[in-house]
Amino acid sequence: MPGDYDGDGQADIAVYRPSDGTSSAMWYVRRSNGAGRLDQAWGWIGDVPVPGDYDGDGKTDIAVYRRSNGSTSARWFIRRSDGLGTIQQDWGWVGDQPVPRDYDNDGRTDIAVFRPSNGISSATWYVRKSNGSGSIVQPWGWIGDTPVPADYDQDGTIDFAVYRDGIWQIRQSSNGLRMPGRGPIVWGGAAELPVAIRSLP
Numbered sequence: 001m002p003g004d005y006d007g008d009g010q011a012d013i014a015v016y017r018p019s020d021g022t023s024s025a026m027w028y029v030r031r032s033n034g035a036g037r038l039d040q041a042w043g044w045i046g047d048v049p050v051p052g053d054y055d056g057d058g059k060t061d062i063a064v065y066r067r068s069n070g071s072t073s074a075r076w077f078i079r080r081s082d083g084l085g086t087i088q089q090d091w092g093w094v095g096d097q098p099v100p101r102d103y104d105n106d107g108r109t110d111i112a113v114f115r116p117s118n119g120i121s122s123a124t125w126y127v128r129k130s131n132g133s134g135s136i137v138q139p140w141g142w143i144g145d146t147p148v149p150a151d152y153d154q155d156g157t158i159d160f161a162v163y164r165d166g167i168w169q170i171r172q173s174s175n176g177l178r179m180p181g182r183g184p185i186v187w188g189g190a191a192e193l194p195v196a197i198r199s200l201p
Contacts, residue, residue, distance in 0.1 A: 001027070003051045003060030005081070008033040012060075016049040025049075027062050042079055050076070052100045052109030054130065057082040061109075065098040074098075076111050091128050099125070101149045101158040103173075106131045114147040125160055140171050148194045152179055163194035 001014045010032040017026045025043035043049070043064035050065045059081035066075045074092035092098065092113035099114045108130040115124045123141035141147065141162035148161045148168070157173040166188040170179040178184070188194065 001049050001051050004053075004058070005029045005038060005051075005060045005062075006031045006033045006035060007057070007059040007081075014051075016043075018043075018047070019045050025064070040079070043077065047077075048098055050098045050100050053081075053102075053107070054078050054087060054100075054109045054111075055080045055082045055084070056106070056108040056130070063100075065092070067092075067096075068094050074113070089128070092126070096126075097147060099147045099149050102130075103127045103136060103149075103158045104129045104131055104133070105155075105157040114141070116141075116145070117143045123162070138171070141169065145169075146194055163188070165190040166192065168194070 001016045002011045003014060005012045012029050012032045014029040023044055024041045025047060027040045027042055029038040031038060040062055042062045047064035047066050050063045051060045053059060054061045061078050061081045063078040072094050073090045074096060076089045076091055078087035080086060089111055091111045096113035096115050099112045100109045102108060103110045110127050110130045112127040121142055122139050123145055125138040125140055127136035129135060138160050140160040145162035145164045148163045149158045152159045152170050153172040153174045155174040159170055159173045161168060161170040166186055168185040168187060172179045
């Protein structure tokens, strides 16, 4: 789980261990600033690690996504690196995929999920804006697609994008159109995995 956990502008080597002999999960971060190692218990077995800079302080926050919190809804558990406590937020349903990124370009990671099906063949993205201005609901992709959000058009805002069997479908945040032009990008094959650039921290 690489990220800039110490805020020095360099990605730190980090791993997430789902279980360390107990029901809790552990984070192990090797700080690039030479200040040793960070060991932090955060999460349970079955949680999905979703680190990001949710509080906007320039440091990656330790965070997990719990697909079920005793109901059909999912919950986010974020340990703020600014020392101002924690964030717990219900966002998403069972079956959603977490896709946290900075979709509103305010310098903070937004809580977001990719829903492979919303009762129809198309997929839908649900973003809870960190700037408090509401949410984004964006249809993009089909059942079976892999979400690969990143800033493909270099405008500083994350683009909605999906990958399927070597085909990339990217919706540019700069103009709402497909990239490039209005067609898909062919790169890769059916047996290959997409590697989208993750925003750091």
